Amino acid sequence: VQLVESGGGSVQPGRSLRLSCAASGFIFDDYAMHWVRQAPGKGLEWVSSITWNSGTIAYADSVKGRFTVSRDNAKNALYLQMNSLRAEDTAFYFCAKESTGISWYFDLWGRGTRVTVSS
Amino acid sequence: EIVMTQSPATLSVSPGERATLSCRASQSVGSKLAWYQQKPGQAPRLLIYDTSTRATGVPARFSGSGSGTEFTLTIDSLQSEDFALYYCQHYNTWPPRAFGQGTNLEI
Numbered sequence: 001v002q003l004v005e006s007g008g009g010s011v012q013p014g015r016s017l018r019l020s021c022a023a024s025g026f027i028f029d030d031y032a033m034h035w036v037r038q039a040p041g042k043g044l045e046w047v048s049s050i051t052w053n054s055g056t057i058a059y060a061d062s063v064k065g066r067f068t069v070s071r072d073n074a075k076n077a078l079y080l081q082m083n084s085l086r087a088e089d090t091a092f093y094f095c096a097k098e099s100t101g102i103s104w105y106f107d108l109w110g111r112g113t114r115v116t117v118s119s
Numbered sequence: 120e121i122v123m124t125q126s127p128a129t130l131s132v133s134p135g136e137r138a139t140l141s142c143r144a145s146q147s148v149g150s151k152l153a154w155y156q157q158k159p160g161q162a163p164r165l166l167i168y169d170t171s172t173r174a175t176g177v178p179a180r181f182s183g184s185g186s187g188t189e190f191t192l193t194i195d196s197l198q199s200e201d202f203a204l205y206y207c208q209h210y211n212t213w214p215p216r217a218f219g220q221g222t223n224l225e226i
Contacts, residue, residue, distance in 0.1 A: 034214065036163075043221045044155075044163065044206055049214035058214045094162055103169060104210035105153035109162040 001025030001108060003095050008113030015085055015117075021078040021095030021110055029053075029073035032098040034106060035080050037091035037115075047093070048080065063089075085117045121145050123207055125219035132224065134197050140222045142190040142207035151211040154183055154192045157204040157221075166205075167192065194224075202226050 007019040021033070035047040048069040049058045057069055068081040078095050092114050096106035122145040132138045142152065150170040155163040165174040167183035170190060180195040194201055207219040 032213075036218075044157075044208075044218040046214065046216035046218065049216075056213075058216075060216065098215075099168070103151070104213055104215045105165065105168045105208065106155075106163075106215075107165050107168075107174065109164070111162050 003097060003108055003110035005093060005095055005110045005113035008093065008115045010116040010118065011085055012119050013086055013117055016081070016083045017085065017115060019080040019082065019093055019095075019113055019115075021080075023076045023078065023097070026097070026108075028071075028076040031100065032104070033071060033078045034096045034098060035069060035078075036094045036096055036106075036109075037089075038094070038112075039088075039091040042091075045091070049098075050078070082115070085115075087117050089115060090117045091115060121148060121209055121211065121217050123209055123217050123219040125205075125207055125222045127222060128220070129223045129225060131226070132197055134199060134226065136197055138194040138197055138201070138224055140192040140194075140205055140224070142185075142192070142219050144188045144190075144209055147187045148209040148211035150186055151209055152183070152185070152190050153208045153210065155206045155208065156201075157206065159203075163206065197224075199226075 004022045032051045034049045050069045066084045070079045092112040094112045095110045097108040099107045124143045126141045154167040157163040171183040
């Protein structure tokens with residue numbers, strides 16, 4: 001049972017990156033999924049959430065209009081398209097699996113992928 | 120929007136002693152509260168959910184309590200591997216966006 005993020009890297013402000021999260025060991029399309037980021041030396045910041053069927057999607061105000069979350073249940077994959085990147089988007093980005101039922105805590109996390117936005 | 124506040128920011132405790140970490144919600148979240156542990160360079164790990172239920176594989180020295188707006192994570196007989204960052208999160212509403220700012224448990 002694991003989540004593995006990829007797609008991070010160093011980019012200039014204003015450019016784009018697409019993060020991926022590969023899920024394995026569980027029935028991916030049974031669960032909502034989330035992106036959480038952590039800037040250097042800072043705490044955890046929720047970024048985005050998507051329900052199992054992509055029917056409901058939510059974004060933090062800090063990324064709304066610039067980031068787009070999506071999933072491909074056939075490929076057991078979660079994505080985060082990040083456009084118009086800013087220096088303040090520099091962080092480790094984690095994908096996280098939501099627990100089942102009405103308890104919406106995150107019971108599985110990936111190891112993260114680093115995004116650096118700098119000129 | 121519910122704001123989660125953790126205290127203290129840093130807690131210095133000796134191995135073998137007890138650590139008590141606090142988390143306060145700006146309004147009631149019932150029992151919908153989780154705790155995560157994060158070690159340097161690692162992803163967060165779920166420790167406690169529903170205020171007091173230990174996640175699979177979490178040692179019994181970790182316990183959670185509280186309800187409404189006041190919550191506590193207690194770690195008895197601290198081991199060297201317990202020194203880490205700890206975050207609380209409420210999930211009373213979806214999406215579960217609110218984390219506390221963290222408590223750094225140091226030796």
